[in-house]
Amino acid sequence: MIDIVNKLNWLIGGEAGYGIMSIGVAFSKICSRGGLHIFDYVEYPSLIRGGHNAYYVSVEDKEVFSQKRDVNLLIALNRETIDLHKNELSPDAGIIYDSETVKIGKFSPKISLYPVPLIKFAQEIGKDKLMMNTVALGACVAVVDYDFDLLASVIKEQFTGKGDEIVNVNINSARAGYDYVKKNFKNKFHYQLKKTGKGKSMIVSGNDAFCLGAIKAGCKFLAAYPMTPINSILHYMKAKEKECNFVVVQPEDEIAAINIAIGASYAGVRSMTCSSGGGFSLMVEALGMAGITETPLVIVESGRGGPSSGLPTWTEQGDLRFLMHASQGEFPRIILAPGDVDDCFYFGMQAFNLAEKYQLPVFLIMDKYVSESHKSTKKFNDKLIKIERGLLIDEDGKLGEKYERYKFTDSGISKRAVPGLKNRVVMTSSYEHSELGLFDDGAENHVRMMDKRLGKLKLALKDAPKPVLYGPKKAKLTIIGWGSTKYPILEALKTLNEKKAVANYLQITSIIPFHSDIVAKVMDSSKTLIIENNATAQLRGVIRENTLKTPDYTYLKYDSRPFYPEDIVKKVHGLIK
């Protein structure tokens, strides 16, 4: 059999509470430090101990955009993992498992089996059964003939704050697994990882990337209530609030969260909240207040599966229409749809600019898949987007000045003073208001205020990210998508266009405002397939109402799992036959 170097689909599975997540990130990191690219994807239930966790990492020496079928190396921390995932294995896969507790069952001789006394080493060296994941990772590094020093360096960093003894115990546990494999399995596993000598990259999730963008953009305030899958935003920002000088508040509920964030924005700081669909449902009332009071606000909404509590740890693109129409009355909002970690950073930064420039709420619509999956990427260019605060006044007024917060202007945007400046009072109201900001339910005033607010969206179109075309300029089929489907679509393009130009991909990045002209032009020139991770093709409707055109084909998935690139390749081949 020919060796396959630097192309590996890796999976670790085990009981929740056995450190699957941390060992998965550690594996991604050691790959990245050897100059390899990764994408990782995690599946877990909504509980802390006892359920099944699975962490997939795809490794290549070129950029890799999504998880893939056909697992080449499975690390099974328990028997259940083998039962659950044996059908996902490639015919030539390897399995690392605990030799003393796992009865492996029958496998084809092409499958390489690596029984290792994981629990024994964990208990002997680590003095804790929980260390079996570290032993397993050491064994894994040996199986794929990778560099143990990289693993040792990652372990060292991970535990450095906990003292030398903890560091050593972890390294020794990993070493035991590594040595055992080297000593007992002489046949080379044909999937191997080798350092490339290329520089290392970052391993970030969409949530991580967004946080970096928010911090760089000068976000000074986050109020949020815990909810999967935005918890890692809350955790990271909390961990950095003192180092980077901003404030993170975890209040009593999501209603308070958005109102606190609005209060902070009124007082003049860049401010945000985040939640998933259920929490955002509670924020809907205050969203309208941000709209009518023209208070800048950034909201990350990361979807999970189904209505109500639904499938809390799974993914879906089911909330687009909800965000577009949430809250009573008509007011402008911007909705950006980041599709990968780079988008999460750059759109995140842009969101804070747009919110202040146009004085309105700006959404980043995400989902569990883009929020929590990690991808290797080079450092973000934090100079690409300059901070633009729009018509913000932060200087004292003149004696006797009459400040009008909602003064009518040609652009519809009024100068926004922060409260606390001398000789000026800032009056704001969730009621329809006069230019001064005082209650006014006059008919003429209402029409002018509506026109003022809604008109801002037309201006914002020029600043909103444009749709991006990936792949060959001309192709037989154009795939249209938004948000996280970008990952499997880009990975599918790699296969589809290997020999000739078959398909390209139009990523819709701004849902509101919508670049109708650009989208219409692409749809005129090519057959189109829209791909969405929902049941009702929500973007398809948006495209139709904006362009009066309908994509030729639709491919939907609403089992609360992400698309796989292999499925997209198959679908496209079926259509262009």
Next chain:
Amino acid sequence: MKPEDYIGLMKPNWCPGCGNFSILAAAKMAFSELNLDNSEIAAISGIGCASKFPSWIKVNSFDTLHGRPFPVAAGAKIANTNLKVFVFCGDGDCYGEGMNHFISTCRRNHDFVAIVHNNERYALTTGQTSPTTDIGTKTKTSLYGVTDPPVNPVALALSANASFVARGFAGDINHLKWLVTEAFKHRGFSLIDVLQPCVTFNTVNTLEWYKQRIYKLEESGHNSSDRMAAIGKSFEWSDKIPIGIFYRDNRASYESYLDQIKDVPLVKQDISKIKIDKLMEEFM
């Protein structure tokens, strides 16, 4: 500044004789006595008769949503600790729709003053029963008499560890003014529940009804540093009704725990030169 310097640009449209007028007067007198510039005050309100307050006064203001003035006030205070933040809202705002925020604000001890105009009715929506309506009272939504015992705002605040709990009376402007100045000087959350006669929808708890019953805690030997004594007093509601400061302590405010705003308020911090290189390195 003089009290008249805070007069708003619009004339109040409360019912003639409404207790809210006295609360407005007391607030302006307190602002003046505290020598607060109108550009440094932020008056945050909810929705209801009481919550129209910011429209009648010339200070920074935010007329928010029903029940939500507390979180908006908390956000504004954290963002700019130099702002002097006051919430003006009603019993529906604070003890009904916003009950969760009220309790949580008491716990978190945000540094602002809440003046709750408690008229025991939903007046702006024409007199329905409110969380503080007395048992047995007949309103449009309690045709056979209220059956739920009323919320006890003072006891609730005390049990939620509020650090300053007081009750005022709209019929005693000077006393109310004094309470507002004491609440303002307090570092942390201050509740002033104000008994406010509603001349249109509350024919029971009238100005006279209150005058016959109220007495002042500070004239009765009450020890306002004794939480248990304060809780005892908070359950007096019959022929004798106490007003004044039930309780205060010096526990640290939410904002005082925030090292990141110790020297410079968030709103004054420069955001143009933030570096994230080190943060990015940590992901490598």
